[in-house]
Amino acid sequence: MTQPLDRRAILVGGLAAAAAGLISAPATAGAAASGPAPADWMLGVADVFDDIARRQLRPIHGKVPAGLRGTLYRNGPARFRRAGTANGHWFDGDGLVRAWHIGDSETRLAARFVDTPKRRLESRLGKMVMPGFGTPGGEGAAIASNDDTNAANTSVIKAGNDLLALWEAGSPVAMDPDTLATRGFRTFKPDLAHMPFLAHPRIEPDGRIWNLGLNGGSAVVWRLSASGDFEAAQIVPLPRASYLHDFTATARHLVIVLQPWIQDKFTLPFVDSLSWRPDLGTQVLVIGKADLTKRRIYELPTFSFFHLGDAWEERDGTIRFDGCFESDPAFGQRAARELIAGRFEAGPMPILNMVALHPDGKASLTSSGIAAEFPRSDPRLAGLPRTQTVHVGGYSGTRPFAQSVGRWDWKTGKEDAFHFGANHLVEEFVPAADRHDSRRTWLIGSTVNLIARATELHVFDASHIAQGPVCTWRADVALPVSFHGTFIAGWRGS
DSSP, X not given: OOBOXXXXXHHTTXXXXXXXXXXXXXXXXXXXXXXXXXXXXXXXXXXXXXXXXXXXXXXXXXXXXXXXXXXXXXXXXXXXXXXXXXXXXXXXXXEEEEEEEEOSSOEEEEEEEOOOHHHHHHHHHTSOOOOOSSOOBOTTOOOSXXXXXXXXXXXXXXXXXXXXXXXXXXXXXXXXXXXXXXXXXXXXXXXXXXXXXXXXXXXXXXXXXXXXXXXXXXXXXXXXXXXXXXXXXXXXXXXXXXXXXXXXXXXXXXXXXXOSEEEOSOOSSGGGGEEEOGGGOEEXXXXXXXXXXXXXXXXXXXXXXXXXXXXXXXTTXXXXXXXXXXXXXXXXXXXXXXXXXXXXOOOOOOEEEEEEEOTTSOEEEEEEEEEEEEEEOOGGGTBSOOSEEEEEEOOOSSSSSBXXXXXXXXXXXXXXXXEOXXXXXXXXXXXXXXXXXXXXXXXXXXXXXXXXXXXXXXXXXXXXXXXXXXXXXXXXXXXOOOOEEEEEETOXXX
């Protein structure tokens, strides 16, 4: 059954409540500096000290396709340390939104930090004090709501005339798509201020936006119009208080994967409130979009995850979706904390899998056998059957971050991939439709070139990835590895 929307029920027990009495000393910055020389991959978690003014990119290879014009917006953490203090987790750095603009006469880059209360307070104090996913609070932290700790650092979408910088535990932050200036928190209704809004909304082909906001054993189901206007919000109970970074959806259903990483206490940092319970297995909750009271639960073997691909429903009622699954949450628990100190902790590789939820109530997993993350597909196919998944991979097991981009074909069981080599840190690649040929799709994404100490932008023909980029540009700055982005065709950008 659904419940009346009660803002206090969602916020109580959240970051503001958990913060009371839990302020401790922040991490010490530059922990790796007292030992061996920093590893070259630490460029991927280096600090950016200020906004990046608009600048042209230098062509390195090839020519931009005639059918590809627009802006790739990306978001990710980019300030981790201040005056001897540091975030305690990769997920907690200040959000920097990048705009990679591909035009007729130039290709350029600009980037601006999201102007959040967290960033303003820490800038004024000159130290990292706000708690987060894996960071304890420090002296001087001031928390009245979830949004006081909002790093706005995970993803970015376009809704109406706004960019929305997203973080999973608080409100979206509206930004100007042209200048990247922060407009402020987007409050959909006065009584919905500071409510959690995941960083992975699901967008239907007509632009309608579905999202969740999580708090323990309940979730807010958000529904927005294509222009980002509020349509509905309703609380639904969950079978368990699983950590959720992502969910997926078909044309008719919301699909919520409940891993056995359970929030069983209220404390900060947030990751310390979660317990790994592999004995519980993984559940999948399917809810009808038209009626949120209609639900089914499926059982799967134990796995942990951060990211899922788009889902679809077949004629017989079978629901399929893909995701990158790990045997346990060691990366989120420990390894992502170690990155900020310059230490690499090897852990379970994320493996690309396909899930099938059958009409008879049974569920099955099919493994591709390849290590992969950041699954993406053509947004025009959201909710529709497909056979391919774009991803990054090429993990070495001896250092963090991906080294390749590829496309897995579930029908043939083959991968079409390009490996950049050990001197590149590969970020998520997103599909972009050709504006002249509806049958053609491009992949656009960025890497950190460790030799050049610069970030590069690459475009691939999605049908021939192994042939390498059709064009590449290089910036005159190195930006740390970002998380997620979206390509807006024809948008002028910053």
